[in-house]
Amino acid sequence: xxxxxxxxxxxxxxxxxxxxxxxxxxxxxxxxxxxxxxxxxxxxxxxxxxxxxxxxxxxxxxxxxxxxxxxxxxxxxxxxxxxxxxxxxxxxxxxxxxxxxxxxxxxxxxxxxxxxxxxxxxxxxxxxxxxxxxxxxxxxxxxxxxxxxxxxxxxxxxxxxxx
Numbered sequence: 001x002x003x004x005x006x007x008x009x010x011x012x013x014x015x016x017x018x019x020x021x022x023x024x025x026x027x028x029x030x031x032x033x034x035x036x037x038x039x040x041x042x043x044x045x046x047x048x049x050x051x052x053x054x055x056x057x058x059x060x061x062x063x064x065x066x067x068x069x070x071x072x073x074x075x076x077x078x079x080x081x082x083x084x085x086x087x088x089x090x091x092x093x094x095x096x097x098x099x100x101x102x103x104x105x106x107x108x109x110x111x112x113x114x115x116x117x118x119x120x121x122x123x124x125x126x127x128x129x130x131x132x133x134x135x136x137x138x139x140x141x142x143x144x145x146x147x148x149x150x151x152x153x154x155x156x157x158x159x160x161x162x163x
Contacts, residue, residue: 010080011090012050030087036125037086043120046079047088056080079120086122138162 018029026044028037039047045066049059056076064071077095084092137152138144144157151162 010050
């Protein structure tokens with residue numbers, strides 16, 4: 001691993017976010033982008049430790065101590081990639097060259113069954129604009145039920161989807 005990547009000290013973005021801590025996950029709403037993110041336990045653990053003082057190696061060691069197992073730094077880089085793509089870090093970090101093409105599935109294969117427990121996951125959805133959310137209608141492309149909340153605009157509920 002190159003020295004710059006090894007000494008990376010990520011910083012979590014906090015400005016413009018509404019954060020709700022839950023027992024096994026963290027929900028984050030990005031006010032600037034109208035996007036909601038759900039961080040699973042591992043992604044939340046990594047994000048909380050992105051304080052500009054911890055290196056990726058330190059975060060991996062701390063995560064390993066928390067779960068009483070050895071955690072490969074690849075897991076941390078995968079989490080940082082997902083957090084960066086979700087705009088939850090102050091800046092996107094460039095992973096080490098060996099990590100450039102590593103996705104979640106490749107990490108799970110490379111690290112074995114134990115990675116299933118620790119694999120980080122950030123799930124994101126686009127939230128409706130406040131005016132549309134307040135309008136009491138369901139935007140096109142979203143789930144609906146006939147006789148329930150009406151679809152917005154010219155959309156109609158067909159096959160349980162506003163189209």
